[in-house]
Amino acid sequence: MIKHGLMRWMRGVAGMVLAAGIAVGAARAEEPDKLVLQLDLGVRNVQFAGVLWADAHGWFEEAGLDLEIRPLPKGYGDLAANVAAGEHTIGSIEGGLFLSGRAAGEPVVAIGTMFQASPLGLVSKVHHGVKTPADLVGLKVAVHGDGHEALATVLETGDVDPALVTVSEAEYGDGPLLRDEVDAKQAYYVDEFVRMRQAGHDVTVLRYKDFGHRAYSQVLFVSETTLAENRDALVRFLQVHHRGWQAALADPEAAAKLVVERYEPQLDLAYQVESLKQIGELVWAEDKRTGAASPATWTEAAERFRSTHPDAELEPMAAWTDFTLVEEAFADGEL
Structure with a gap:
């Protein structure tokens, strides 16, 4: 009787240890x-x-x-x-x-x-009439450090001589464009362009993706x-x-x-x-x-x-x- 009872107890303990091990393993497996x-x-x-x-x-x-x-x-x-x-x-x-x-x-x-x-583009005031890359000739364009190659692609697509466009480094913020310090400025047309339109500014955007920038x-x-x-x-x-x-x-x-x-x-x-x-x-x-x-x-x-x-x-x-x-x-x- 004692021997059989001991065996049942040991089997019970083993079962609990196994169950606990499975539970811990499952918890670990479910850790994100x-x-x-x-x-x-x-x-x-x-x-x-x-x-x-x-x-x-x-x-x-x-x-x-x-x-x-x-x-x-x-x-x-x-x-x-x-x-x-x-x-x-x-x-x-x-x-x-x-x-x-x-x-x-x-x-x-x-x-x-x-x-x-790409959501990159050039935002300009409507009166400049920028609808194609050719319309950038003679204008002052500001781009950020990561935007020069994109602009180069757009000008090449439009068969525009880069020497005919004055390019400078863009400041962050809309101020230079709104103060007419530059004629066009690099921006996301899903972001800065939307913001300026929401604020009532009469601006348009030349979307790079429409002119060869992939x-x-x-x-x-x-x-x-x-x-x-x-x-x-x-x-x-x-x-x-x-x-x-x-x-x-x-x-x-x-x-x-x-x-x-x-x-x-x-x-x-x-x-x-x-x-x-x-x-x-x-x-x-x-x-x-x-x-x-x-x-x-x-x-x-x-x-x-x-x-x-x-x-x-x-x-x-x-x-x-x-x-x-x-x-x-x-x-x-x-x-």
């Missing part, structure tokens, strides 16, 4: 994968509406992800370098700046993009280490990213309201609604799979970068792009 999305703006506005919609509705958590959406802090420094040095971090950056970072030796890889076309904006990129160690989590991120943008663009008014009320109450709601409506044509400009990028567009961007940076050493595209994560994200055909 940590990711950081480092934005290239200091504000979480509707340029990131798809991600913010998914975050607010808990879709990243449902996919087993613990995602921190981090606005760009003041004094953050070089975005590509910081993402390259960070753990489990996804960066969002302009295509040209991504290429600059890679050419500078940063071990970063593009895994997708938020905008499949480039990606809000490129999603990671370090080579993050890609190797977090591949499955990154695929799930891209799946939720797609779902979020589908929902946000299906109802721009609701999405803009969510962004303002939940994330950035200081933003003007009407401004955000109009900006998001402009963004809609950029997200799926090439492919209905959100985040997808094409080798052809990256090849063109790389050739343009090399032509304007003759001393830069940019490796072949296979070293700094990975198209397979998007392919995996859409492999089941449900998205």
